[in-house]
Amino acid sequence: MTDVPPNEWLRAVDALKTAGFDYFDWLGCVDEIGRRDCFRIVLLVRNLAAKAEPMTLNCWLPRDDPRIDTVRTVYAGAAWHEREIAELFGVEFLGGDSRRLLLNPEFEGTPLRKDEVLAARTGLDWPGAKEPGETDASANRRRMVPPGVPDAAVWGDRDDSQPAAEPAEVAESAGSGRMRRRRT
Amino acid sequence: MSLPEPSHRWIRLIEPACTSCMICARECPSWCISIDSHTEPVEGLPAGARERTRNVLERFAIDWSLCMFCGICVDECPYDALEWVGDVTQPGSSSAALVEEMVEKSEATSR
Amino acid sequence: MRTHRDLREFPYNGLVSFGLDNEHYRGVMRWVDWYGDGSLYVLDVGLACCTLEFDAAAPTAAGRLPSLDERARVAIVISGTVTDRLAPAVAAVIDGCEQQAGRRPVVISFGACASSGGPYWDSYAVTKGVDQLVAVDAYVPGCPPPPEALAAVLDQLMGRVAS
Numbered sequence: 434m435t436d437v438p439p440n441e442w443l444r445a446v447d448a449l450k451t452a453g454f455d456y457f458d459w460l461g462c463v464d465e466i467g468r469r470d471c472f473r474i475v476l477l478v479r480n481l482a483a484k485a486e487p488m489t490l491n492c493w494l495p496r497d498d499p500r501i502d503t504v505r506t507v508y509a510g511a512a513w514h515e516r517e518i519a520e521l522f523g524v525e526f527l528g529g530d531s532r533r534l535l536l537n538p539e540f541e542g543t544p545l546r547k548d549e550v551l552a553a554r555t556g557l558d559w560p561g562a563k564e565p566g567e568t569d570a571s572a573n574r575r576r577m578v579p580p581g582v583p584d585a586a587v588w589g590d591r592d593d594s595q596p597a598a599e600p601a602e603v604a605e606s607a608g609s610g611r612m613r614r615r616r617t
Numbered sequence: 618m619s620l621p622e623p624s625h626r627w628i629r630l631i632e633p634a635c636t637s638c639m640i641c642a643r644e645c646p647s648w649c650i651s652i653d654s655h656t657e658p659v660e661g662l663p664a665g666a667r668e669r670t671r672n673v674l675e676r677f678a679i680d681w682s683l684c685m686f687c688g689i690c691v692d693e694c695p696y697d698a699l700e701w702v703g704d705v706t707q708p709g710s711s712s713a714a715l716v717e718e719m720v721e722k723s724e725a726t727s728r
Numbered sequence: 729m730r731t732h733r734d735l736r737e738f739p740y741n742g743l744v745s746f747g748l749d750n751e752h753y754r755g756v757m758r759w760v761d762w763y764g765d766g767s768l769y770v771l772d773v774g775l776a777c778c779t780l781e782f783d784a785a786a787p788t789a790a791g792r793l794p795s796l797d798e799r800a801r802v803a804i805v806i807s808g809t810v811t812d813r814l815a816p817a818v819a820a821v822i823d824g825c826e827q828q829a830g831r832r833p834v835v836i837s838f839g840a841c842a843s844s845g846g847p848y849w850d851s852y853a854v855t856k857g858v859d860q861l862v863a864v865d866a867y868v869p870g871c872p873p874p875p876e877a878l879a880a881v882l883d884q885l886m887g888r889v890a891s
Contacts, residue, residue, distance in 0.1 A: 557732060566637060568675060
């Protein structure tokens with residue numbers, strides 16, 4: 434894995450292709466919120482003729498202004514992956530294809546960002562919130578919270594006197610992947 | 618070679634084994650299991666024993682319109698109260714008709 | 729207690745018609761003569777995994793819709809997840825089928841996704857059941873349902889007892 438700064442991205446990818454890595458495998462994005470305030474663009478390409486290990490390039494973009502050159506001029510197949518990343522993460526690919534790919538034209542939001550909460554889960558009564566021996570989930574107990582739903586004190590039922598939670602805090606609260614007890 | 622009988626088509630509750638522990642409802646990725654229960658004191662304890670309670674299952678329902686038949690509930694139940702059966706799931710004329718109530722309602726638990 | 733049914737909205741007001749009754753679409757839309765006697769024609773809207781079970785259940789390959797006896801019935805099976813992006817196209821196909829057949833088809837929601845969104849009910853991109861687009865006559869649970877479940881629903885629809 435090699436890190437490449439955004440201003441050298443296109444040049445580095447072009448150099449890889451020239452060096453024989455002519456098979457585009459995939460281009461992805463990782464939301465590194467909570468670890469670094471960045472999106473990590475990851476490219477994996479292969480040199481099939483040489484039967485060597487694939488090459489992976491990382492490019493770290495600031496989360497508040499994620500822009501990177503398109504590489505679809507080097508690997509035409511990257512255009513689809515870039516459209517998907519642009520749509521679901523909100524990354525801008527300069528010179529890229531900006532058309533919608535998978536989501537409804539009226540859709541608003543960037544759902545794969547970890548601080549974007551899956552609204553459907555927060556809007557429902559989770560059947561698992563009840564305790565053994567309960568029929569109506571009483572309000573005051575320390576409830577179990579399902580995966581994907583942030584702690585209500587962080588997002589959803591936050592005290593009005595407090596400012597909104599930082600994205601990293603929301604992401605951490607929603608993204609544990611485990612069910613856990615409410616903090617309060 | 619004969620094929621085995623189909624078996625992973627429907628999930629049945631073995632009601633006497635269920636302790637209302639809520640583990641299946643919590644582990645279900647589709648949120649399709651709904652459980653209601655209450656507590657009752659345990660009868661017939663020896664004199665001087667401290668009071669104990671037990672869970673009484675009132676309602677156990679699976680919404681088959683959501684279930685993806687992953688079997689996590691069957692695997693996770695500590696009391697083996699859920700089992701796979703080979704019957705074909707029944708269609709319904711409405712989405713709500715696909716919610717299967719698996720506990721017989723008695724007078725005491727009707728709501 | 730609020731369930732996923734309380735989350736559902738009806739974003740589409742009525743079906744969208746793209747005039748799917750011309751010669752070109754007659755060739756594209758494929759129907760299965762289910763009992764081989766022209767009494768029931770079934771069209772699969774194959775969106776995801778459930779369509780493989782439709783294929784297993786279908787007794788013959790699908791073909792163009794011939795001119796129908798006036799007592800013949802038609803059924804549309806929605807097999808798989810309806811995404812919000814694809815929902816208008818699904819609605820258009822259903823409407824086109826009605827135009828092509830000249831009668832209201834029976835609509836069967838086949839599998840959990842078509843019935844409610846299934847395991848993807850909480851997705852930002854999934855229509856929570858094809859009944860958001862069209863009235864459904866039969867909901868078949870399963871993920872996927874076995875092919876026998878589809879055959880049984882169609883037998884029930886036609887008043888036939890399975891042999």
